[in-house]
Amino acid sequence: MNISFENPDKINGLMTLTFEKEDYQPAVDKQLKDYRKKANVPGFRPGQVPMGMIKRQFGTSVKMDVVNKLLGEKLYEYVRENKIQMLGEPLPSDKQKMIDPEKDETMEFVFDIAVAPEFKAEMTADDTVDYYNIEVDDALVEKQVDMFCSRTGHHEKxxxxxxAQRDLLKGDLRELDAEGNVKENGITVEGAVMMPEYIKVEEQKNLFNGAKLGDIITFNPRKAYPDNDSEVSSLLKIDKEKVAEMTSDFTYQVNEVSRFVKAEVNQELFDQVFGKDEVKDEAAFRQKIAEGIKEQLAVETDYKFLLDTRAYIENKVGELQFPDALLKRIMQNNNKDKDEKFVEDNYEASIKELKWHLIKEQLVAANEIKVDDKDIKNVAIESARAQFAQYGMTNVPDEYLDKYADDMLKERKNIDSLVDRAIDVKLIAALKGIVKLNEKTMSLDDFNKMMQEK
Incomplete structure (x- = not known):
């Protein structure tokens, strides 16, 4: 067996693997013997089928199976041992000669291999990167308090x-005929729930102003929601397809008016948000909210720091030369259901991500960053905590978060993203300890505006 690798321009590699008969024949003979032991051929007892018959029937396919397996093993073994940073999968070269598996004993395989460009990515104390601290002011805390009060509020009649209060109405709907009388066999909906505040047409919305229990309002659902067939369909309990032909007026008899009342800022709210007796007074409640906001925002500012670090080091590394023609072939091969336009439209973005991937690999290696199961589990727990926090659930028990994280880890589709996140967490911490931070303080609104612009 002989393996050679040519890489004159450093990024386009040509690998040639040559197998002689003695490289694969022992494995072929062994597999054919196994076939003979198991072969079930009429007229022969098990294990007694002539080897010549086995070879004629299975010889060529077994030979190619063995050679293909050997080919993969030796190719990747050579890449690994010679520390070739291969991009994507090797592709058969146009220099490949035809092989006759039945006749040829010596087989030569030629592959095009995309090789990563050589460069050095390094961050030192001489590098300066912006780091944003979001100011947790009273207004931000007050907004969070109001959110908790709203989420734990209740409706009262x-x-x-x-x-102005966005009240909720409950009543009975009845379809009217052209003369304004209740239509015989018309649509009737008992206990229909409405929030007039969301009616788009002011003329129709104003009909409900000041409505009291027992009042009967005449309005036109189609005119009230001219651009929302789904709303009319839901209100009248009819198919969406029938909304277009619905032009009737309806009466709505008010049977109930409910008003949403926010929760008071008291011990009951403290317990609902943070757990029984975790907070004893409003000052401590606001302080704990401020601390929680600061922790949540730290995730956002760290993410922004990573984005800025990426832009900084990509600029520092400069332009890199990639084997574009070969990488486009690989991209096309990986997206066989797509046309060439797909490759052309997406190639530039793909290369941008590839450059960052290669830079990040060097930074991770330079800082000896490794993640284990515990790191991945912690990221899953924090992800679960953040999801619950979005709904105002800040006192979720640890055992529940732990179970939620375990469920996430059971889904194979989640693993790669959790591993990447765990690596990012450690990389951010390492880089913050290396570079000089140009710290800036700004409001959350300004920070969000900046992120949207990016």
Whole structure:
């Protein structure tokens, strides 16, 4: 067996693997003997089928199976031992000669191999990267308090509808005929729930202003929601396809008016948000909210730091030469259901991500970053905690978070992203300890505006 590798321009490699008969024949003979032991051929007892018959029937396919397996093993073994940073999969070269598996004993395989460009990515104390601290001010805390009060509030019954309060109405709908009388066999919906505040047409919306229990309002659902067939369909309990032909007026008799009342800032709210007796007064409640906001925002500012570090070091590394023609072939091979336009449209973005991937690999190696199961589990737990926090659930028990994280880890599709996140967490911490941080303080609104612009 002989393996040679040519790489004159450093990024386009040509690997040639030559197998002689003695390289693969022992494995072929062994597999054919196994076939003979198991072969079930009429007229022969098990294990007694002539080897000549076995070779004629299975010889060529077994030979190619053995050679293909050997080919893969030796190719990747050579790449690994010679530390070739291969991009994507090797592709058969146009220099490949035809092989007759039945006749040829010596087989030569030629592959094109895309090789990563050589460069050095390094961050030192001489490098300066912006780091944003988001100011947790009273207004931000107040907004969070209001959110908790809203999420733990309740509805209470009132006598009259007030549009400023976004009250909820419950009543009976009845379809009218052209003369304004209740239509015989018309649509009737009992206990229909409405929030007039969301009616788009002011003329129709205003009909409900000041409505009291027992009042009967005449309105036109189609005119009230001219651009929302789904709303009309849901309100009248009819198929969406029938909305277009629905032009009737309806009466709505108000049977109930409910008003949403926010929770009070008291011990009951403290316990609901942070757990029984974790917080004893409003000052401590606001302080704990501020601390929670700061922790959540630290994730955002660290993410921004990683983005800025990426832009900084990509600029520092400069332009890199890639084997474009070969990488486009690989991309096309990996997306066989797509046409050439897909490759052309997406190649530039793919190369941008590839450059960052190669840079990140060097940074991870230079800082000896490794992640284990515990690191990945911690990231899953923090991800679960963040998801619950979005819904105002800040006192989720640790055992529940632990179970939620375990469920995430059971899904194979989640593993790669969790591993990447675990690596990012450690990389961010390492880089923050190396580079000079140009710290800046700004409001959350300004930070969000900056991120949207990016």
């Amino acid at each position: 009132v006598e009259a509808y007030d549009p």
